Amino acid sequence: xxxxxxxxxxxxxxxxxxxxxxxxxxxxxxxxxxxxxxxxxxxxxxxxxxxxxxxxxxxxxxxxxxxxxxxxxxxxxxxxxxxxxxxxxxxxxxxxxxxxxxxxxxxxxxxxxxxxxxxxxxxxxxxxxxxxxxxxxxxxxxxxxxxxxxxxxxxxxxxxxxxxxxxxxxxxxxxxxxxxxxxxxxxxxxxxxxxxxxxxxxxxxxxxxxxxxxxxxxxxxxxxxxxxxxxxxxxxxxxxxxxxxxxxxxxxxxxxxxxxxxxxxxxxxxxxxxxxxxxxxxxxxxxxxxxxxxxxxxxxxxxxxxxxxxxxxxxxxxxxxxxxxx
Amino acid sequence: xxxxxxxxxxxxxxxxxxxxxxxxxxxxxxxxxxxxxxxxxxxxxxxxxxxxxxxxxxxxxxxxxxxxxxxxxxxxxxxxxxxxxxxxxxxxxxxxxxxxxxxxxxxxxxxxxxxxxxxxxxxxxxxxxxxxxxxxxxxxxxxxxxxxxxxxxxxxxxxxxxxxxxxxxxxxxxxxxxxxxxxxxxxxxxxxxxxxxxxxxxxxxxxxxxxxxxxxxxxxxxxxxxxxxxxxxxxxxxxxxxxxxxxxxxxxxxxxxxxxxxxxxxxxxxxxxxxxxxxxxxxxxxxxxxxxxxxxxxxxxxxxxxxxxxxxxxxxxxxxxxxxxx
Numbered sequence: 001x002x003x004x005x006x007x008x009x010x011x012x013x014x015x016x017x018x019x020x021x022x023x024x025x026x027x028x029x030x031x032x033x034x035x036x037x038x039x040x041x042x043x044x045x046x047x048x049x050x051x052x053x054x055x056x057x058x059x060x061x062x063x064x065x066x067x068x069x070x071x072x073x074x075x076x077x078x079x080x081x082x083x084x085x086x087x088x089x090x091x092x093x094x095x096x097x098x099x100x101x102x103x104x105x106x107x108x109x110x111x112x113x114x115x116x117x118x119x120x121x122x123x124x125x126x127x128x129x130x131x132x133x134x135x136x137x138x139x140x141x142x143x144x145x146x147x148x149x150x151x152x153x154x155x156x157x158x159x160x161x162x163x164x165x166x167x168x169x170x171x172x173x174x175x176x177x178x179x180x181x182x183x184x185x186x187x188x189x190x191x192x193x194x195x196x197x198x199x200x201x202x203x204x205x206x207x208x209x210x211x212x213x214x215x216x217x218x219x220x221x222x223x224x225x226x227x228x229x230x231x232x233x234x235x236x237x238x239x240x241x242x243x244x245x246x247x248x249x250x251x252x253x254x255x256x257x258x259x260x261x262x263x264x265x266x267x268x269x270x271x272x273x274x275x276x277x278x279x280x281x282x283x284x285x286x287x288x289x290x291x292x293x294x295x296x297x298x299x300x301x302x303x304x305x306x307x308x309x310x311x312x313x314x315x316x317x318x319x320x321x322x323x324x325x326x
Numbered sequence: 327x328x329x330x331x332x333x334x335x336x337x338x339x340x341x342x343x344x345x346x347x348x349x350x351x352x353x354x355x356x357x358x359x360x361x362x363x364x365x366x367x368x369x370x371x372x373x374x375x376x377x378x379x380x381x382x383x384x385x386x387x388x389x390x391x392x393x394x395x396x397x398x399x400x401x402x403x404x405x406x407x408x409x410x411x412x413x414x415x416x417x418x419x420x421x422x423x424x425x426x427x428x429x430x431x432x433x434x435x436x437x438x439x440x441x442x443x444x445x446x447x448x449x450x451x452x453x454x455x456x457x458x459x460x461x462x463x464x465x466x467x468x469x470x471x472x473x474x475x476x477x478x479x480x481x482x483x484x485x486x487x488x489x490x491x492x493x494x495x496x497x498x499x500x501x502x503x504x505x506x507x508x509x510x511x512x513x514x515x516x517x518x519x520x521x522x523x524x525x526x527x528x529x530x531x532x533x534x535x536x537x538x539x540x541x542x543x544x545x546x547x548x549x550x551x552x553x554x555x556x557x558x559x560x561x562x563x564x565x566x567x568x569x570x571x572x573x574x575x576x577x578x579x580x581x582x583x584x585x586x587x588x589x590x591x592x593x594x595x596x597x598x599x600x601x602x603x604x605x606x607x608x609x610x611x612x613x614x615x616x617x618x619x620x621x622x623x624x625x626x627x628x629x630x631x632x633x634x635x636x637x638x639x640x641x642x643x644x645x646x647x648x649x650x651x652x
Contacts, residue, residue, distance in 0.1 A: 038636040269628050269635065273621060274612075276639040281611055282604055284643060295599060302595050309595065310364040313602040317610060 001032045008039055011142060016115055019142050023117055026134050034276070037134055040141045050265070051083070051140045051147040054248060055165030057190075060152055062171040063197040066235035067244075068150050072114055074245050075146045081113040083139035087132060087151040087161055115144065129160035130275040133268060136164050162190040163271065166264060167251045169244075171195045172211075174203035188214065191228050193247050199232035199240065208232060226254050291316055327358045334365055337468060342441055345468050349443055352460050360602070363460055366467045376591070377409070377466045377473040380574060381491030383516075386478050388497040389523040392561035393570075394476050398440055400571050401472045407439040409465035413458060413477040413487055441470065455486035456601040459594060462490050488516040489597060492590060493577045495570075497521045498537075500529035514540065517554050519573050525558035525566065534558060552580050617642055 007025070010018020022040065025033045054071070056064045068084060075082045119135065132149065139147050151161040162168045170191035194215075196208050208230050215228050229247050233240030255261035285291050294316055301307040333351070336344020348366065351359045380397070382390050394410060401408045445461065458475065465473050477487040488494045496517035520541075522534050534556050541554050555573050559566030581587035611617050620642055627633040 034636045038634040041634050266629055270625055273635040273638055276635045277642050278608055280639045280643050285607055299596055302599055303592055308364040308367050309599040309602045310360045312599055313606045316603050317606050
């Protein structure tokens with residue numbers, strides 16, 4: 001396809017417009033998106049050094065966007081390029097400005113070392129983990145040294161998205177205190193680093209202490225395991241950002257020396273490959289095979305109660321397996 | 327399976343414990359859940375009269391639970407039995423008591439004509455629409471005349487869940503005013519009835535008027551089409567509940583006379599059958615075929631960059647199609 005060739009050529013020139021088009025193609029799963037990914041990821045020597053991937057998650061209003069801005073500045077000062085994916089699963093009901101838009105507004109100067117992309121979850125419904133992973137790979141392939149993945153913690157999303165990061169930062173605020181007591185198993189456990197933002201507000205010390213107790217209880221006596229630190233920040237003033245970036249460095253060193261980084265990367269590749277197999281399979285059945293025709297013919301049987309959807313599904317699968325539908 | 331036989335026998339006796347077990351089986355997709363559904367739905371004459379299904383959705387704090395309680399009381403006074411599914415997709419971050427639990431707490435007397443079930447979306451991830459539909463069918467098969475489906479409007483969920491209802495009620499409050507301006511296409515459009523709850527608060531008239539303008543703009547000049555009414559309620563006092571139940575009756579009459587009810591039911595059966603086909607297919611590949619083995623063997627190629635996940639997926643699909651993996 002001509003569009004894919006143009007994008008690949010744009011990647012060579014490090015043209016952000018090509019990256020933006022590639023992400024749109026992947027996010028909307030438009031024709032050829034998997035060929036593009038296969039080509040981009042396979043280009044020789046493309047991903048010699050995978051990006052360092054940091055995820056930031058937490059409740060709405062915890063200050064994740066401001067923290068992300070601080071981290072971008074920090075990495076830029078060190079000469080590193082930063083790609084940001086802001087995943088916003090919240091409905092219009094709960095509001096919340098698009099994080100990427102906000103950051104762009106506040107930093108009007110063009111900096112080719114920073115690329116920020118907001119991703120709504122609507123289009124990626126049911127496949128958010130996969131799409132996030134694929135977009136992160138595009139950012140890596142484009143050459144960003146740091147990839148930040150910011151997401152609002154709602155429902156399953158933060159767990160899905162955390163899978164795409166090497167290091168997950170859970171951002172809480174003193175007001176989260178009571179919520180922490182009832183956090184579902186799984187949410188607290190994804191954190192490699194806890195950030196207690198807006199820590200100049202009342203209740204910060206108490207919540208910090210509670211998290212530390214929770215972490216030490218969970219850790220038990222496993223020696224050598226990573227002990228998630230609790231870092232207090234005030235993102236608006238920059239207080240504590242140095243401690244946060246130091247904690248990110250320490251976690252990086254831990255990941256590399258413990259073999260955990262390699263294990264996480266392997267898990268990600270396996271998740272991605274499994275998802276691609278399932279996706280390809282669905283496409284094969286619903287697009288290539290004549291399942292739609294069979295369904296249209298026999299749907300009345302289900303409507304009239306002569307057959308259950310489960311029996312019809314089984315019959316269709318048998319036909320798919322026998323090759324009768326191709 | 328013995329468990330399925332016991333559940334079917336419990337359905338005959340209208341034993342709520344059997345219904346609860348059936349829902350758990352379906353929600354967690356435990357072994358045999360599709361056989362159970364096929365058996366329950368196929369029992370002769372089982373669903374002669376499908377339940378009237380009403381969905382309630384809206385932002386957190388709009389008073390959906392209190393409205394649901396009011397509707398339950400209304401239906402019970404008319405001698406109808408009511409099954410309630412409360413779908414709660416919100417994360418622990420945003421809080422929110424389990425709606426079903428709350429209602430149970432406030433109505434401690436046992437009423438065999440009411441069954442309330444909370445469903446977290448965690449287990450049903452990616453398949454919430456299907457699971458909601460399947461649980462609604464269980465409630466129908468059990469014999470409830472009214473099925474209420476209550477969900478918090480977050481992200482995609484309210485759209486998924488609305489699909490399972492005949493009539494969708496969108497519950498807003500005066501504070502939703504600004505949010506309504508920016509509501510995504512699709513969210514406002516699912517409403518057959520708008521409820522403006524807490525309408526004794528400032529801003530109710532203004533918001534009600536805005537919604538009416540929006541509805542009339544959307545409707546255009548299609549004659550005979552349903553014009554979604556705006557009903558003002560104060561659920562805590564019961565004000566406006568009579569108007570709401572009257573609007574539900576009017577919409578029912580419209581659904582039946584216009585053919586829309588039949589069309590919605592057909593859509594639901596088609597959605598369910600398609601989803602069951604996809605689910606069966608996935609199970610076939612991931613459980614029956616030897617895809618796991620192939621994946622384990624070749625994952626290192628992907629990790630080392632000798633092959634992309636997309637090429638590996640294609641190769642696996644080819645093997646599945648050729649029958650080489652069975």
